[in-house]
Amino acid sequence: MESVLITRNTFKASKGRLQNPGDFLFKNLTRFFAALILVLVVLMAYEMMRTSALSWNKFGFNFFIRSVWDPVQDEYGALPFIYGTLVSSLLSLIIAVPLSLGIAVFLTEVAPRWLERPVSFFVEMLAGIPSIVYGVWGFFVMVPWLRSTVEPFISKYLGFIPLFRGAPYGVGMLAAGIILSIMILPIIASISRDVLKAVPRSQTEASLALGSTRWQATRIALAYSRSGIFGAVVLGLGRAIGETMAVTMVIGNRPTISASLFEPGYTMASVLANEFTEATSEMYISALVEIALTLFIITIIINSFARLLIWSVTSNERAQKA
Amino acid sequence: MRDYPGTRQTFIEMDTIPENGKGIPVDHNKIVAEKVSAFFGKVQAIRDIQINIPENSIVAIIGPSGCGKSTFLRSINRMHELIHGTRVTGKILLDGEDVYSLDPVLIRKKIGMVFQKPNPFPTMSIFDNVAAGLRMGGTHDRKNIAEVVERSLQQAALWSEVKDSLSKSGVGLSGGQQQRLCIARALAVNPEVLLMDEPASALDPIATAKIEELLFELKKRYTIVIVTHNMQQAARVSDYTAFFYMGELIEYDITKKIFTAPSIKQTEDYVTGRFG
Ligand SMILES: Nc1ncnc2c1ncn2[C@@H]1O[C@H](COP(=O)(O)OP(=O)(O)OP(=O)(O)O)[C@@H](O)[C@H]1O
Ligand SMILES: [Mg+2]
Numbered sequence: 205m206e207s208v209l210i211t212r213n214t215f216k217a218s219k220g221r222l223q224n225p226g227d228f229l230f231k232n233l234t235r236f237f238a239a240l241i242l243v244l245v246v247l248m249a250y251e252m253m254r255t256s257a258l259s260w261n262k263f264g265f266n267f268f269i270r271s272v273w274d275p276v277q278d279e280y281g282a283l284p285f286i287y288g289t290l291v292s293s294l295l296s297l298i299i300a301v302p303l304s305l306g307i308a309v310f311l312t313e314v315a316p317r318w319l320e321r322p323v324s325f326f327v328e329m330l331a332g333i334p335s336i337v338y339g340v341w342g343f344f345v346m347v348p349w350l351r352s353t354v355e356p357f358i359s360k361y362l363g364f365i366p367l368f369r370g371a372p373y374g375v376g377m378l379a380a381g382i383i384l385s386i387m388i389l390p391i392i393a394s395i396s397r398d399v400l401k402a403v404p405r406s407q408t409e410a411s412l413a414l415g416s417t418r419w420q421a422t423r424i425a426l427a428y429s430r431s432g433i434f435g436a437v438v439l440g441l442g443r444a445i446g447e448t449m450a451v452t453m454v455i456g457n458r459p460t461i462s463a464s465l466f467e468p469g470y471t472m473a474s475v476l477a478n479e480f481t482e483a484t485s486e487m488y489i490s491a492l493v494e495i496a497l498t499l500f501i502i503t504i505i506i507n508s509f510a511r512l513l514i515w516s517v518t519s520n521e522r523a524q525k526a
Numbered sequence: 527m528r529d530y531p532g533t534r535q536t537f538i539e540m541d542t543i544p545e546n547g548k549g550i551p552v553d554h555n556k557i558v559a560e561k562v563s564a565f566f567g568k569v570q571a572i573r574d575i576q577i578n579i580p581e582n583s584i585v586a587i588i589g590p591s592g593c594g595k596s597t598f599l600r601s602i603n604r605m606h607e608l609i610h611g612t613r614v615t616g617k618i619l620l621d622g623e624d625v626y627s628l629d630p631v632l633i634r635k636k637i638g639m640v641f642q643k644p645n646p647f648p649t650m651s652i653f654d655n656v657a658a659g660l661r662m663g664g665t666h667d668r669k670n671i672a673e674v675v676e677r678s679l680q681q682a683a684l685w686s687e688v689k690d691s692l693s694k695s696g697v698g699l700s701g702g703q704q705q706r707l708c709i710a711r712a713l714a715v716n717p718e719v720l721l722m723d724e725p726a727s728a729l730d731p732i733a734t735a736k737i738e739e740l741l742f743e744l745k746k747r748y749t750i751v752i753v754t755h756n757m758q759q760a761a762r763v764s765d766y767t768a769f770f771y772m773g774e775l776i777e778y779d780i781t782k783k784i785f786t787a788p789s790i791k792q793t794e795d796y797v798t799g800r801f802g
Contacts (some may be wrong), residue, residue: 404645407645410645414634415633416662427647427649428647
């Protein structure tokens with residue numbers, strides 16, 4: 205609060221004086237760029253709404269609950285893609301969240317210093333690998349392995365559960381979930397690590413002074429930072445939902461809704477990447493753009509929500525330290 | 527458990543230390559420190575501290591900032607070793623047993639601690655804050671927990687103020703209430719000793735008075751070591767006072783003697799406000 209007041213005041217004070225032309229230019233130029241981004245986002249949304257109007261007018265809200273996708277008859281529904289996006293993203297969270305938290309706790313509470321740095325570096329490096337590389341690895345290494353080893357093994361022992369029924373294709377929802385989990389692991393792990401590191405010493409000490417074990421003190425720290433960690437998870441979810449290339453290469457690209465994770469599926473991002481070039485009719489294009497708009501809105505909501513959470517946690521800390 | 531033959535033995539040594547006041551009783555020691563030194567890396571924060579803390583008494587530790595009061599306190603319940611690169615030498619006996627040869631988790635259950643800044647667990651309710659130590663210690667019987675929580679809050683003189691809002695967050699309380707909540711939390715695990723590091727320094731005079739009053743009650747059941755910068759507070763609440771200076775124990779005697787007729791010049795200068 206205070207710092208805001210101070211900058212406002214100094215700004216006002218400087219207004220009275222003659223301004224350095226360089227400062228003036230700089231300030232307004234940066235202001236212009238900031239505004240430009242906002243304008244771009246609004247324009248993008250507007251443009252997508254305009255293009256998708258045709259599909260919206262024809263199918264209305266039914267577009268989101270229909271599972272037909274038939275370019276020949278010009279009949280479109282987005283449900284299989286929405287379903288695919290949701291299921292593959294949730295699956296990736298189920299795999300990535302425990303792993304990431306494990307890594308974050310290891311890095312902050314357990315690892316000796318000489319190990320902490322290289323592991324952190326390695327985890328962050330994973331975030332920098334282009335997604336097509338994950339896709340290629342997924343397609344040529346992971347998928348064959350899933351098909352020959354993992355899926356037959358799971359269906360042998362857990363085949364009675366509908367989730368694990370069906371032929372082991374290799375490509376499919378499970379493959380997409382795994383590849384996504386590897387891709388969102390770095391972001392969740394590294395933000396959770398930062399959030400855990402920001403837990404005040406006094407909390408850990410309060411716990412240990414009560415005669416708690418290190419693990420119990422860690423649980424206190426996890427509870428203290430739970431909203432920050434939740435923010436990290438939501439940010440990971442945002443990334444999983446928008447991820448395109450790697451998923452497209454391993455999910456099978458078939459617009460069906462199936463209970464089995466072994467079956468192929470399709471996601472919103474993948475259908476856009478795959479079918480944009482072939483979309484010939486105006487209705488086809490319009491339907492694809494409506495999917496794009498849906499994805500756009502979902503990711504914006506998820507990302508702002510996550511940022512807000514993380515931001516509120518870190519600003520609390522700043523307030524406490526002051 | 528309490529009458530260890532070792533306890534008396536250590537005394538003989540203690541008696542030979544000249545700066546140790548003759549007014550300190552030598553039987554029923556709760557804690558005995560023998561030549562305790564503590565280090566931060568290569569920096570030595572306290573040097574050869576020899577002190578005995580009689581059971582059911584309040585011992586105040588005074589001294590200028592940076593003289594090692596907190597460090598000494600934190601070596602007693604083995605919190606000092608939690609900081610990277612630190613170490614403690616010498617012996618600290620609790621009921622005649624060396625705390626450094628026992629499990630630190632057990633030691634910290636027996637030796638509770640209250641910190642300078644109130645540090646309740648923000649995600650927990652008032653009730654859960656007090657119950658935290660019990661639950662972490664493996665007690666899950668609801669009735670038992672509820673009883674201990676009530677008793678601890680009563681002992682910390684907070685019960686009447688919070689009994690209708692036990693499920694509310696602990697951080698919604700005032701600073702003084704939060705500190706008493708932390709005292710209740712420490713008492714709930716049923717410690718034998720309570721270490722308090724400037725527990726009232728962040729509080730207003732009324733909240734401070736409440737905590738001081740509380741100490742008189744608590745001393746009937748616990749042995750208390752309190753660090754304070756407030757001379758009046760030390761004089762008011764403690765039975766015995768230890769004066770630390772530059773990492774050493776300069777003088778230790780009956781509080782009244784320290785504040786009226788100290789035997790060492792440095793102590794006199796400090797308590798009369800001539801330095802520090
Ligand atoms: N984390 C640390 N790392 C290195 N040195 C430290 C650390 N904490 C304390 N010290 C040093 O140890 C000495 C004793 O510190 P300590 O905190 O015990 O003093 P204190 O008497 O409690 O002071 P205060 O009254 O200000 O709380 C000081 O000289 C301090 O510089
Ligand atoms: Mg201190």
